Amino acid sequence: MTGNVETARAEATTTCTIAEAAREALAEEMRRDPTVWALGEDLAAGGIFGAYKGLAQEFGSERIVSTPISESMIMNVGFGAALAGTRPVVEMRILDFALCAWDELINQIAKARYMFGGQGNVPVVIRMPQGIGRGHQAAQHSQSLEAWLVHTPGLVVLAPATAADEKGMLKSAIRCDDPVAMLEPKALFPTTGEVPAGEHLTPIGVARIAREGSDVTLVTWSTLLPTALVAAEKAHEAGISVEVIDLRSLWPWDREAVMRSVAKTKRAVVAHEAVAVGGFGAEIAASISEELGLRVTRVGAPRIPVAYAPILENTYRVSAERILAAIERSA
Amino acid sequence: MGEMKAADRVTLGLAFLRTMVRIREFEMHARIGYDRGEIPGVVHLSIGQEAVPAGVCANLRRDDYVASTHRGHGHCIAKGADVTAMMAELFGKTTGTCKGKGGSMHIADFSVGMLGANGVVGGGIGIAVGAAQAARLLHKDAISACFFGDGAVNRGPFLEGLNWAAVFNLPVLFICEDNTFSAFTRASDTTAGKGPTARAEAIGVRALSVDGNNVFAVYEAARELVEGIRAGHGPGFLHAPTYRLDGHTVFDKAPYRSNEEVEYHRGDDPVALLESRLHAWGVDGTQLDAIHIEAREEMVRAMEAARKAPSPSEADAFADVQLIGAPR
Ligand SMILES: Cc1ncc(C[n+]2csc(CCOP(=O)(O)OP(=O)(O)O)c2C)c(N)n1
Numbered sequence: 001m002t003g004n005v006e007t008a009r010a011e012a013t014t015t016c017t018i019a020e021a022a023r024e025a026l027a028e029e030m031r032r033d034p035t036v037w038a039l040g041e042d043l044a045a046g047g048i049f050g051a052y053k054g055l056a057q058e059f060g061s062e063r064i065v066s067t068p069i070s071e072s073m074i075m076n077v078g079f080g081a082a083l084a085g086t087r088p089v090v091e092m093r094i095l096d097f098a099l100c101a102w103d104e105l106i107n108q109i110a111k112a113r114y115m116f117g118g119q120g121n122v123p124v125v126i127r128m129p130q131g132i133g134r135g136h137q138a139a140q141h142s143q144s145l146e147a148w149l150v151h152t153p154g155l156v157v158l159a160p161a162t163a164a165d166e167k168g169m170l171k172s173a174i175r176c177d178d179p180v181a182m183l184e185p186k187a188l189f190p191t192t193g194e195v196p197a198g199e200h201l202t203p204i205g206v207a208r209i210a211r212e213g214s215d216v217t218l219v220t221w222s223t224l225l226p227t228a229l230v231a232a233e234k235a236h237e238a239g240i241s242v243e244v245i246d247l248r249s250l251w252p253w254d255r256e257a258v259m260r261s262v263a264k265t266k267r268a269v270v271a272h273e274a275v276a277v278g279g280f281g282a283e284i285a286a287s288i289s290e291e292l293g294l295r296v297t298r299v300g301a302p303r304i305p306v307a308y309a310p311i312l313e314n315t316y317r318v319s320a321e322r323i324l325a326a327i328e329r330s331a
Numbered sequence: 332m333g334e335m336k337a338a339d340r341v342t343l344g345l346a347f348l349r350t351m352v353r354i355r356e357f358e359m360h361a362r363i364g365y366d367r368g369e370i371p372g373v374v375h376l377s378i379g380q381e382a383v384p385a386g387v388c389a390n391l392r393r394d395d396y397v398a399s400t401h402r403g404h405g406h407c408i409a410k411g412a413d414v415t416a417m418m419a420e421l422f423g424k425t426t427g428t429c430k431g432k433g434g435s436m437h438i439a440d441f442s443v444g445m446l447g448a449n450g451v452v453g454g455g456i457g458i459a460v461g462a463a464q465a466a467r468l469l470h471k472d473a474i475s476a477c478f479f480g481d482g483a484v485n486r487g488p489f490l491e492g493l494n495w496a497a498v499f500n501l502p503v504l505f506i507c508e509d510n511t512f513s514a515f516t517r518a519s520d521t522t523a524g525k526g527p528t529a530r531a532e533a534i535g536v537r538a539l540s541v542d543g544n545n546v547f548a549v550y551e552a553a554r555e556l557v558e559g560i561r562a563g564h565g566p567g568f569l570h571a572p573t574y575r576l577d578g579h580t581v582f583d584k585a586p587y588r589s590n591e592e593v594e595y596h597r598g599d600d601p602v603a604l605l606e607s608r609l610h611a612w613g614v615d616g617t618q619l620d621a622i623h624i625e626a627r628e629e630m631v632r633a634m635e636a637a638r639k640a641p642s643p644s645e646a647d648a649f650a651d652v653q654l655i656g657a658p659r
Contacts, residue, residue: 037468062468068498070491076457077464077495080475083446084396084465107451108458115437116447117429118651153652178653204655252656 012197019189021163022051025170026089028198030059033087036174037063039074040091040127048093049129049189075101075126079109082124087174094186095128096140109179110154121177125170129186130159131223131273132306136313142306144222144274149181150251150283156204157250159183161225163193165248168202176204183250185223207254209261213243216267216327219258219284221247224273224318231271231323242327250280255287262288267330268296271323276300297330299323337612340547344609347389347546348619351381351602352626354405357414358577360630361404361421361435365581369638370421374435375402379544379576382601383508384409386549387476387569390557396444396462396475398455401436402510403448406478412440418633424640431643432651444473453479453486456505460492463501474502474560482513484527493534496566503566504556505531509543510575515587531568543571544601547608574599 016024030036037059038052044066046053056064067074071092078090092098098105105126112122132142149157156178160169166184173180210225211232220228225246232242243261247253262268268288270281276298285296301316335343358378364370377384380402388409391397399406407417412428420427420438428438439447446462449455459477466473483489484507496503507527511518524530531538539556541548549571556567574596578585585593606619649658 035469065464065499068491068494070495072488073457073460073491073495076454076488077461080396080398080446080458080461080463081465081468082461083441083458084462084469086465086468088461088465103451103454104457108449108454112447113653114651115429115433116439116441117427117432119429119439119441121654153658156653156655176655178655 013194014197015192016163016195017190017192018163018166018185019049019051021167021195022170022184023053023055024195025167026052027055027058029171029174030063035086036089037065037086038089038091039065039067039078041067041069041093043091047091071097071100072104075104076108078124078126079104079112079122082122083112083120087123089174090124090126092126092128094141095130095145095183096143098126098128106152110152114154122179123177125173125180125182127182127184129184129189131186132313132317133186136308136310138308139305144272146183146250146274147278147280150280154179155251156180157183158204158248159185159222159250160202160248161185161188161222161246163195164200165202165208167195168200169248172201172204183222187223188226202248205249205252205254207257208246208248209243210246211242211244213241213265215241215265216269216330217243217245217258217261217265218323218327219245219247219268219270220272221250222273224271227318227320228271228323230320231327234320234324235327240327258284258288259291262292262294266294268294269299269323269326269330270296271299271318271326273318274300275303277303297326299326341609341612341614344547344605344612345614345622347385347550348602348605348609349622349626350385350409351546351605352622353414353629354381354384354408355602356626356630357404357408357417360418360634362581364421364634371423372434374421374581375579376577376581377402377405379596379600380508380510380573381405382546382549383506383543383571383573384478386546387504387506387553389550390553391476392473393443394471394473396446396459396473398446398459398462398475398477399448400452400455400479401448401450402480403438404435407438407440407445407448410445411443412438412445414629415633415636416440418630419637419640422637422640423642424637425643425647426636426640430647453483453488455479456483456488456492460496460501460503463496463503464499467501472561474504474557476504476506478506478508480513481507481509481511481518481522481527484530485522490534493531493536493566493568497535500563500565502560504553504560505536505566505568507568507570509570509572511572512575512579514579515583526570528568528570536566536568538568538570540570543573544599544604546601546605573601576600
């Protein structure tokens with residue numbers, strides 16, 4: 001696998017928000033495959049980020065199911081329905097609420113293929129928008145918990161950061177026969193990008209070089225990507241050429257692309273919005289150090305909950321300045 | 332049952348007895364296997380509770396779904412799972428239903444709609460509801476039956492699942508197999524209010540309560556509920572009080588209850604009750620004995636096969652984790 005492959009067969013592109021790209025992906029898959037359906041709270045009303053707008057009108061209430069506020073049931077119904085021959089898209093509203101369904105995700109869904117001896121597929125997508133949002137919503141609405149999911153055998157974990165990848169990864173996730181934890185970049189939902197029209201599948205397990213560079217490799221994903229790109233630009237102004245890798249698929253992750261880049265630059269920084277301690281960045285850093293014998297600099301949030309007051313929330317946030325400092329520190 | 336012809340009730344009773352005795356013999360052989368050290372892990376036996384799966388599953392078709400519990404052998408057998416593969420699973424062998432990866436608490440046989448025992452109390456409820464929702468989406472007329480213990484009615488999925496099935500009018504039969512205990516504690520000590528049936532009714536789910544040791548009563552009540560469910564009237568709930576005659580697990584000597592209590596309940600043994608009924612209806616003892624002998628021989632063969640079956644290799648630990656991103 002290489003770092004830049006896209007299986008886009010589309011000629012035309014359109015500009016749209018990440019939420020619109022998600023909507024388009026789901027609509028296309030539902031038109032293509034009658035066994036695809038979605039369930040979650042407030043879906044008939046379009047979902048809280050507008051990612052389901054109009055879908056209930058097109059597909060009806062049996063396929064766009066507005067559910068009770070029953071997260072563990074939403075998750076487990078998705079599981080049972082996947083075992084029984086459909087391809088459910090489970091909407092958790094935000095990742096924080098998926099914690100009410102963690103048993104169903106971790107104990108049931110993730111382990112089903114294994115503990116039942118490979119008797120069946122579990123083609124369910126669990127959508128969990130993560131990270132600090134736009135509304136200063138504090139500790140229970142702002143977490144990034146990818147490390148927990150990547151830690152769990154059985155799950156595929158995706159974390160797109162662009163509109164094109166939101167579309168391409170959601171479509172790939174829906175066609176995947178494994179359970180997929182789809183960590184969507186909540187804060188970026190209203191941001192726009194170019195999206196290939198029609199059939200556009202982002203391959204799972206393949207990273208994207210978001211910016212080419214030669215001095216330092218910066219590995220990042222999800223909501224931190226735009227900040228990382230700002231830091232890379234600032235570094236460029238200071239005379240450091242940074243290669244930014246948008247990892248986007250966290251399990252499996254594109255080891256080859258990361259190692260190839262770091263082998264070239266000999267300097268590596270890993271940055272994510274999640275708490276640094278025990279974060280997935282630590283796994284990437286350890287892998288680079290084991291494989292290439294290099295010291296890797298990590299950037300992540302301090303080990304504190306996300307607070308409400310803007311000054312406190314910002315203390316948690318990984319800023320472009322902090323990433324830049326890490327780039328300068330890396331050696 | 333009143334209208335049932337004498338010959339029909341005997342035929343049905345013998346069919347129930349076959350299922351119940353197969354369950355009982357499976358459980359007794361599982362206990363032997365555990366005591367001999369051939370079965371390495373924990374097993375929850377359902378001795379004394381056989382009338383519930385036998386009576387309920389007699390109303391199910393092969394393409395209907397069942398979700399079960401940690402105490403799931405009876406539900407598997409009644410739904411038609413292969414006992415040889417089940418026993419091999421308890422032995423942890425590659426010929427087991429789950430290739431030795433699940434053990435007793437995860438026995439599943441998707442080929443007969445058995446979507447798994449479950450290691451989490453209440454864990455099967457959502458699975459059954461989801462399978463019912465999938466069946467509807469796929470325009471199949473299959474229904475789901477979901478077994479759980481009296482302990483599960485105090486977990487969130489009970490409320491969430493019954494409400495969900497009622498809201499979406501889904502074809503699900505919920506069965507509370509109330510064996511009096513939740514592990515080492517009496518269910519009555521941890522459950523407020525008027526009990527499972529009242530809870531189900533409060534959610535708007537049609538609910539019946541029957542003697543869980545009387546297989547005909549279980550069968551009739553389940554039939555009534557299943558007929559409504561198949562006719563599109565939405566979910567049903569069956570409360571079947573019974574008694575767990577063995578410990579919670581094979582390790583449990585059950586010091587929290589008296590021998591007198593257990594002996595009292597042996598008087599209500601569902602297998603013995605059914606046999607005395609069949610006897611009264613003119614079935615002779617040799618016919619009943621034959622059912623026992625046949626079941627015992629079947630389980631002896633299943634154990635023999637399990638003993639001879641190959642154990643997994645270390646490499647098998649890495650198989651069937653996931654299709655994409657499998658362990659390196
Ligand atoms: C969520 C959860 N909590 C606790 C346990 C441990 N546990 C296993 S069986 C059991 C008792 C369950 O009682 P009940 O539902 O009545 O079923 P029974 O064992 O009587 O068949 C408990 C507490 C568990 N498996 N899952």
